[in-house]
Amino acid sequence: MMLNIITIPQLPIGDYFENFIRFLQRHFDFFFEGVNVVIRMAVHNIDRLLMLLPGLIVILIFALLAWWASSKWLGLFTFIGLLVVYSMGFWSSAVSTLSLVLVSSIIALLIGIPLGILAAKSDRIGSVIRPLLDFMQTMPAFVYLIPAIILFERGAVAGTIATVIFAMPPVVRLTNLGIRQVPTDVIEAAKSLGSTGKQLLLKVQLPISLPTIFAGINQTIMLSLSMVVIASMIGAGGLGQDVRSALSRVDIGFGFEAGLAVVILAMIIDRITQSFGEKAEN
Amino acid sequence: MTELEVKNLYKIFGSNPNEARKLAEEGVPKDKILKETGNTIGVNNVSFKVEKGETFVVMGLSGSGKSTLIRCLNRLQDPTFGEVHVNGRNIVTLNKQELRDLRRTKMSMVFQNFGLFPHRSVRRNVDYGLEIQGIGMEERKKRAYEALKLVGLEGYEEMKTTELSGGMQQRVGLARALVLDPDILLMDEAFSALDPLIKRNMQDELLELQEKVKKTIVFITHDLDEALKLGDRIAVMYEGSVVQIGTPEEILTEPANDYVRDFVENVDRTKVLTAESIMKKPLAVVDSREGPKAAIRRMEKEEISSIYVVDKSRILQGVVDIEDAKRLADKGVKSLKSILKSDYDTTALDTRIIDLLPLASRTNYPIAVIDDKQRLMGVIVRVSVISGISREGVDNDA
Numbered sequence: 053m054m055l056n057i058i059t060i061p062q063l064p065i066g067d068y069f070e071n072f073i074r075f076l077q078r079h080f081d082f083f084f085e086g087v088n089v090v091i092r093m094a095v096h097n098i099d100r101l102l103m104l105l106p107g108l109i110v111i112l113i114f115a116l117l118a119w120w121a122s123s124k125w126l127g128l129f130t131f132i133g134l135l136v137v138y139s140m141g142f143w144s145s146a147v148s149t150l151s152l153v154l155v156s157s158i159i160a161l162l163i164g165i166p167l168g169i170l171a172a173k174s175d176r177i178g179s180v181i182r183p184l185l186d187f188m189q190t191m192p193a194f195v196y197l198i199p200a201i202i203l204f205e206r207g208a209v210a211g212t213i214a215t216v217i218f219a220m221p222p223v224v225r226l227t228n229l230g231i232r233q234v235p236t237d238v239i240e241a242a243k244s245l246g247s248t249g250k251q252l253l254l255k256v257q258l259p260i261s262l263p264t265i266f267a268g269i270n271q272t273i274m275l276s277l278s279m280v281v282i283a284s285m286i287g288a289g290g291l292g293q294d295v296r297s298a299l300s301r302v303d304i305g306f307g308f309e310a311g312l313a314v315v316i317l318a319m320i321i322d323r324i325t326q327s328f329g330e331k332a333e334n
Numbered sequence: 335m336t337e338l339e340v341k342n343l344y345k346i347f348g349s350n351p352n353e354a355r356k357l358a359e360e361g362v363p364k365d366k367i368l369k370e371t372g373n374t375i376g377v378n379n380v381s382f383k384v385e386k387g388e389t390f391v392v393m394g395l396s397g398s399g400k401s402t403l404i405r406c407l408n409r410l411q412d413p414t415f416g417e418v419h420v421n422g423r424n425i426v427t428l429n430k431q432e433l434r435d436l437r438r439t440k441m442s443m444v445f446q447n448f449g450l451f452p453h454r455s456v457r458r459n460v461d462y463g464l465e466i467q468g469i470g471m472e473e474r475k476k477r478a479y480e481a482l483k484l485v486g487l488e489g490y491e492e493m494k495t496t497e498l499s500g501g502m503q504q505r506v507g508l509a510r511a512l513v514l515d516p517d518i519l520l521m522d523e524a525f526s527a528l529d530p531l532i533k534r535n536m537q538d539e540l541l542e543l544q545e546k547v548k549k550t551i552v553f554i555t556h557d558l559d560e561a562l563k564l565g566d567r568i569a570v571m572y573e574g575s576v577v578q579i580g581t582p583e584e585i586l587t588e589p590a591n592d593y594v595r596d597f598v599e600n601v602d603r604t605k606v607l608t609a610e611s612i613m614k615k616p617l618a619v620v621d622s623r624e625g626p627k628a629a630i631r632r633m634e635k636e637e638i639s640s641i642y643v644v645d646k647s648r649i650l651q652g653v654v655d656i657e658d659a660k661r662l663a664d665k666g667v668k669s670l671k672s673i674l675k676s677d678y679d680t681t682a683l684d685t686r687i688i689d690l691l692p693l694a695s696r697t698n699y700p701i702a703v704i705d706d707k708q709r710l711m712g713v714i715v716r717v718s719v720i721s722g723i724s725r726e727g728v729d730n731d732a
Contacts, residue, residue: 240410241449241507245463245514246438255466259453 073199084203091155091209098151107143111135118320122327129323133316142291142313149290149317152208152280156215157273164220164272165265168227169253178228185221193218193279197286211280211288219275226268230261266329273325277318291317336422337550338384338407338518343416345402348373351414364573376402377413378574386517389544389551393561394571400554403571404522407552408441409433420518438467442511446523448503450495450510456482457491460509481513482506484543501532508540512547521553525560537563558597562586562606570594582606604688609681612719613703613712619644622651626662626670629654640699642678643670648709653678653699680704683711687719694719 077084102110111134119127137146171178196214204210234257242256258265284292291314298307346354354373357366364375377399384390394400405411407418409425417424420440428436442463451459458465460481461474482491485505495503504524511519525533537560544551555561561568562582569579570593578590586606589595618636620629622645633641633656643651652674662673678699681690693701700713 235447235449237445237447237449238451240405241443241445241510242451242462243410244408244437244443244520245466245510246434246436247466248434251466255462256451260451262453 073202077203087213088205088209091159091212092205094155095151095208095212098154099148102147102151103144107138110147111138114320118324121324121331126320126323126327130320133320137313137316140309140313142294142310145289145291145294145310146313146317149277149280149292149314152212152215152283152288152290153273153276153321156212156219156280157276159212160216160220160272160276161223161269163216164223164268165227167220168224168265168268169231169258171224171228172231172257173253181224181228185224188217189221193282194285197283201286207287208289210286211283214283214286215276215279218279219272222271222275223265223268226271227261227265230264230268231257233264234260262332263329266325266332270322270325270329273321274318277314277321281314335386336383337386337388337420338390338552339417339419340380340382340403340407341417341419343377343380343403343406343418344414345376345399345406345411346373346414347376355415375399375574377406380416380571380574380576382569382576382579384550384552386550387548388566389553389564391553391555391561391565391568392571392576393555393558393565393568395556397573398571399574400556400571401522404443404520404552404554407518407520408437408443410443438463438514440516441518441520442514442516443520443522444504444507444511444524446526448500448507448527450503450506452496454495455491456487456493456495456498456506459495459506460513463510463514477513478509481509484512484547485509486539499532500528501536504528504536508543517550519549519551521551523554523556526555526557533560540564558601559605562601570597583608583611587611602688604691605686607687608683609685609687609690609701609703609714610683610712612687613714614718616642616644616710616713618642619710620654620670621646622670624670625668626654626659626673629659629670630656630663633659642702642710642713643674644710650680650702650704650708650710652676653702678702681714682706690714690719 111131114134115127115131118130137143167181171181193214196217197210200210200214204213238256238260239252242252247256280288280290281292281295284290284296291310294310295307295314298310344351344355348354348371350371350373354367354371354375357371358375358378368374380403382390392400392403402411406413413426417426419425420436425433425436451462454462457475457478460478464474464477479491482488485508487502487505487509490498490502495506498506507524525536528536541564553564562585565582567579567581568585569576570585571577572593578585578594580588583606585594586598586601586603589598618632618638619642620632622643629641633639639656640653642653645651654670654673654675658673659670662670679693679697680702681693683703683705690701694716700715702710703712703714705711
């Protein structure tokens with residue numbers, strides 16, 4: 053009974069957050085509109101470009117890319133894998149997914165790598181960024197979708213933004229880690245020879261940490277792919293939408309096919325980016 | 335000429351260096367200062383001068399502050415108090431640009447774990463320092479090849495550094511420092527990561543190289559043998575302070591305190607002590623203008639059976655036996671010339687005892703120690719070679 057006397061006031065954190073989002077929506081509309089236009093254009097143009105060419109040609113191009121990046125075996129795997137995706141009837145969905153992954157990965161890397169560098173260069177910035185990354189990574193992915201559709205255009209743009217937020221942490225973390233792992237005596241050697249800060253970063257720290265950074269890039273791209281599928285909830289399109297429609301119709305066969313297409317895409321992207329990392333190592 | 339001078343240098347880690355310095359000046363020990371103020375004394379009021387062309391070794395165990403000290407010299411770490419003068423200019427007050435210029439032209443550093451750039455070839459490691467100065471490809475390549483030749487890495491220029499052995503990697507590190515043609519070379523435990531055999535080779539080669547390039551070298555080591563071998567002078571560090579500065583022989587024969595004495599106790603003295611330190615002043619010599627009678631008198635007085643003969647500028651002429659001298663005196667000959675023998679052994683002042691051992695075992699006469707003008711500076715009898723090896727013998731002679 054005593055316990056009832058002590059009442060803990062309820063913190064309306066949810067309300068605060070909503071107000072914050074509404075505030076952004078009201079006062080920074082021009083910014084979000086600009087972002088909308090750029091992302092929409094990018095996603096649609098890549099999509100259009102890939103669909104402009106006959107599917108077989110695009111598949112061949114990807115197979116050659118895989119061959120060049122890694123081995124003829126990966127080239128062969130890419131060729132057969134994409135052919136399977138095509139023959140299951142998921143080609144246009146796969147292309148949409150690919151353009152979403154491409155655009156959101158590029159944005160995530162463009163923001164994430166410099167952020168990782170900053171975090172490595174300054175302990176203070178690093179300690180601010182870390183909890184932020186924890187937040188971005190552990191907040192359930194679906195939750196991003198809600199403010200995303202308020203601030204951005206429903207569909208591809210909101211999906212891309214949610215994907216960027218979800219997929220960015222690995223590349224930030226691994227860029228930070230890679231630079232911090234460069235041995236002290238190598239840094240000291242570079243400094244003792246009279247390097248400027250910029251020369252130290254560009255000629256020593258980044259090249260040496262490249263393999264680790266590539267591992268981060270690979271992770272970010274893989275996370276983009278998985279988030280893009282979830283983003284179909286807000287109409288982002290692509291393979292995710294096929295998975296979702298299979299789910300709503302309880303269509304086992306269609307669901308498996310759509311899922312398989314995601315897996316094939318994931319494996320190809322993973323192996324290609326990984327082999328870039330190995331190239332960097334040599 | 336003084337190339338490098340360190341004046342009252344302190345490096346104190348922590349937020350209250352002034353207080354820590356005050357305590358240190360009062361002689362409070364390092365760990366007590368840490369407990370009281372939370373500050374760590376890295377380098378405690380160190381001063382020394384290094385002459386141009388000198389190899390100055392800073393020796394101490396790990397934690398003695400020697401690595402911190404050398405990093406204060408090119409400001410990889412900034413001194414908390416004190417001054418570092420390079421050619422009379424205090425470099426502690428230099429701004430970033432001036433400091434970079436100093437590092438690019440005046441002083442280079444060689445690191446314990448080499449600090450090579452794993453993503454660059456041997457040549458590109460060496461030319462890094464030139465590249466960041468904006469020097470063109472052709473000249474860079476030329477100078478890198480020259481530097482690599484100097485350290486004996488001809489033919490390895492285009493290899494990866496990871497394909498090289500430890501000793502070779504450190505040669506790359508050395509070439510990378512030398513390519514900038516600095517006046518001062520800072521070597522931080524440069525050979526400590528190498529196998530003992532390789533290490534000795536590298537030491538020998540550094541000595542040879544130093545003959546050619548004549549740099550001013552500050553060499554950090556925890557290895558006393560290395561310090562004694564390389565150093566013209568040695569500074570012994572303990573808990574951040576320099577406890578003694580002196581030549582290798584001074585450190586060995588006149589340790590400033592118990593710490594240094596403990597340190598030098600187990601040294602192989604034969605490799606360090608030289609002929610000069612165990613020779614006796616040549617009290618018993620005859621002038622070549624004197625006759626056999628004078629020679630006999632002196633030998634009988636000193637109770638010896640042979641005596642060295644020098645001319646008026648003390649240049650060694652030969653040795654005479656007491657029997658020969660007596661025979662000559664009986665015949666009434668005035669000059670020693672006819673009985674002068676030359677089957678004695680000579681040695682230079684800086685010959686190490688270990689190299690005297692073979693001479694000592696075969697010679698019939700005491701070994702004659704001569705300087706570069708053939709003047710007799712001293713003699714070494716067999717027994718003092720033996721006793722020179724053991725510490726007591728040296729102390730008795732000194």
